[in-house]
Amino acid sequence: MHTILPFFLAMIAAVVILEMWATKLKIAYPIVLVVAGLLISFIPGLPAVRVNPDLIFFIFLPPLLFEASWGVSFKEMKKWWRIISSFAFLVVFFTALSVAVFANYFLPGFSIALGFLLGGIVSPPDAISTAAITKFVKIPKSTSAILEGESLLNDASSLIIFRFAMVTVGTGQFIWFQAAGSFVWMVIGGAAIGLVLAWLFVKAHKCLPTTPTSDIALTLIEPYLMYWLAEQLHCSGVLAVVCGGLYMSSNRLLFLNSASRISAYSVWDSLVFILNGIVFLIIGLDLPEIVDGLRADGTPLHTAIGYGVMVTLVLIVARMISAYCAMLATIIFRPQVRPRGTTRLRTFLLPLMLGWTGMRGVVSLAAALSVPVAFDNGILFPQRNLILFITFVTILLTLLVQGLTLPYFIRRTGIFDGLDQEETTHDTRQQMKQGLKQHVYLFLKEKYENELNGHAGMEKLLHIWEERSKANSEDLMNEQTKKIFIALLESQRAYLTELNKDPLIDEEIIREQLYQIDLEEERIKII
Known part of the structure; x- marks a missing residue:
C-alpha cells in the first residue's frame, strides 16, 4: 500500500502536467496520456499496474457515463434520434460482425464467438477522445449532438454483444431465442431501473434537508447504485446510468438549488478529469504485461501488431460504410433533417468525417481487461493475451492516426466553412x-x-x-x-x-x- 499510493498520486500529478502540455501543443490530452503511459512503462523498477477485472467497470464507467449524460442535450438527441440510434445499435452490431467475420477467417484460433467477443470490445468509439480532439476545431451543433448521443448508447450495445459472446465462448452454444429475450430484458430492464431510481433520487433531494455538500455527495453515490442494482438484476448497468442521468439532468432545476449546481460543476469536472486521465495512462502502462503474455503464448510480436493493424482497418472501413448508409437512409426517409454542407462535395464528405471520428478508449480497455484469465472450471480463456494486445493496438492507432489527423482533415477540406x-x-x-x-x-x-x-x-x-x-x-x-x-x-x-x-x-x-x-x-x- 505504501508503495502503490505514491505511485497513483504521481499518476494524478502526471495527468495534470501532461494535460497542460497537451493544451499548449493543441493536441487532445488522451493522445498525450496514452503515449506518455507507454513511455513510462519502460522505466525499470515501476510497480506493475493491475486492475481487478471484476471492478474495472464499476470503478470507472458509472461516474463517466453519469457525467456525460448530464452534459448532453436531450433536445438535440430527440431531434437526431434516428441517426443516433442507428450508430449506437446497428452500426455497433455491423462493426462487431465485421470484426467477427474477419477474425474467424484471418486470425488463427478465433471462432465466430471469439470474433464477436473481440468485436464487442473494440466496436464502441470513445466520447472523451472525440470531445477532446474536436474542441480544437469548429463543428456544427448537429454533428456534435450525434457524436455525444451515440457515445452514450453505443457503450451499452457493445457491452451487450460482449456479454453474449462471453457466454457463448464459455458454453460453446448460442440459443437465439434465449438471447433475444435476454437482450430485451437487458435493454428495457436497464432503462426502467435507471428511470425509477432517478425518480426516487430526485424525490430524496427535494424532501431531505440537504446542503450543497450533501447534494454533491449523493450525486457521487447515485450512478454507482444505478449500475450495481441493474447488474444484480442482469440488466444493462450502462443503460441504467445513462437513462437515470438523462432524467436527473432534465430535472436539475427542480431538486438542486443554485449553490448545489454551481459546486457540482467543479467537483464533477475534476473527478471525471482524474478518472479519464488515469484510464488513458493505464492503457499505456499496461502494455509490457500484455506483451509478456503474448510471449508466453508463443505469438511473435510483429505478427500480433499486424493483426492489430488489420482489425483497426476493419473498424475504420466498417464505420465509413455505416456513415454513408446512415446518410442515404436519412436522405430517403427524413430529407428535411439530413446534415448539409455548403457544396455537394462537402455534403458528400460529411459521412466521411463522421466515420473518421471513431477513436477507441475507456470502454474498450475496460471490456478487454475484464476478460477472465480462466473459466470457473480452470480452463484458460482462449486468446486472451492476443485480444488484449489487439485492443491496445486499436486504441493506440485510432487515437494517433485518426485523432491527430481529424482536425487537419476538417480544416483542410473546409467541410464546415460557410455554415455561419x-x-x-x-x-x-x-x-x-x-x-x-x-x-x-x-x-x-x-x-x-x-x-x-x-x-x-x-x-x-x-x-x-x-x-x-x-x-x-x-x-x-x-x-x-x-x-x-x-x-x-x-x-x-x-x-x-x-x-x-x-x-x-x-x-x-x-x-x-x-x-x-x-x-x-x-x-x-x-x-
Whole structure:
C-alpha cells in the first residue's frame, strides 16, 4: 500500500502536467496520456499496474457515463434520434460482425464467438477522445449532438454483444431465442431501473434537508447504485446510468438549488478529469504485461501488431460504410433533417468525417481487461493475451492516426466553412437576452408594481446597478428586495425553460444563461 499510493498520486500529478502540455501543443490530452503511459512503462523498477477485472467497470464507467449524460442535450438527441440510434445499435452490431467475420477467417484460433467477443470490445468509439480532439476545431451543433448521443448508447450495445459472446465462448452454444429475450430484458430492464431510481433520487433531494455538500455527495453515490442494482438484476448497468442521468439532468432545476449546481460543476469536472486521465495512462502502462503474455503464448510480436493493424482497418472501413448508409437512409426517409454542407462535395464528405471520428478508449480497455484469465472450471480463456494486445493496438492507432489527423482533415477540406455557426449562435444569444430583458420588465411591473413605487434600492436594481455606489447596503438590498429579486430569478429560469422547447434554440446557450442566473442568485444571498 505504501508503495502503490505514491505511485497513483504521481499518476494524478502526471495527468495534470501532461494535460497542460497537451493544451499548449493543441493536441487532445488522451493522445498525450496514452503515449506518455507507454513511455513510462519502460522505466525499470515501476510497480506493475493491475486492475481487478471484476471492478474495472464499476470503478470507472458509472461516474463517466453519469457525467456525460448530464452534459448532453436531450433536445438535440430527440431531434437526431434516428441517426443516433442507428450508430449506437446497428452500426455497433455491423462493426462487431465485421470484426467477427474477419477474425474467424484471418486470425488463427478465433471462432465466430471469439470474433464477436473481440468485436464487442473494440466496436464502441470513445466520447472523451472525440470531445477532446474536436474542441480544437469548429463543428456544427448537429454533428456534435450525434457524436455525444451515440457515445452514450453505443457503450451499452457493445457491452451487450460482449456479454453474449462471453457466454457463448464459455458454453460453446448460442440459443437465439434465449438471447433475444435476454437482450430485451437487458435493454428495457436497464432503462426502467435507471428511470425509477432517478425518480426516487430526485424525490430524496427535494424532501431531505440537504446542503450543497450533501447534494454533491449523493450525486457521487447515485450512478454507482444505478449500475450495481441493474447488474444484480442482469440488466444493462450502462443503460441504467445513462437513462437515470438523462432524467436527473432534465430535472436539475427542480431538486438542486443554485449553490448545489454551481459546486457540482467543479467537483464533477475534476473527478471525471482524474478518472479519464488515469484510464488513458493505464492503457499505456499496461502494455509490457500484455506483451509478456503474448510471449508466453508463443505469438511473435510483429505478427500480433499486424493483426492489430488489420482489425483497426476493419473498424475504420466498417464505420465509413455505416456513415454513408446512415446518410442515404436519412436522405430517403427524413430529407428535411439530413446534415448539409455548403457544396455537394462537402455534403458528400460529411459521412466521411463522421466515420473518421471513431477513436477507441475507456470502454474498450475496460471490456478487454475484464476478460477472465480462466473459466470457473480452470480452463484458460482462449486468446486472451492476443485480444488484449489487439485492443491496445486499436486504441493506440485510432487515437494517433485518426485523432491527430481529424482536425487537419476538417480544416483542410473546409467541410464546415460557410455554415455561419458563430453568427447563428451570436444572433440566438442576443435574441434570448433581449427576450429575457422584456420578460423581466413585464414580470416586475405585473407582480411587484406596488413594491417598486418609491423604492430607491429596487430602482437601482432595475437600472442594472449603475448607481450601486451611491446607495447604502440597506437601500440597495434589504430582505424585501432580496425576496423580490430571487423571485425574479426564478421567473427567468421558468422563461428560459419554456424557451428551450423551441427546436431552433441551442440548449447550450440556455444552460450558459441558467448558470449565470445561479451565480447571480448566490451573489445576492451574501449581500
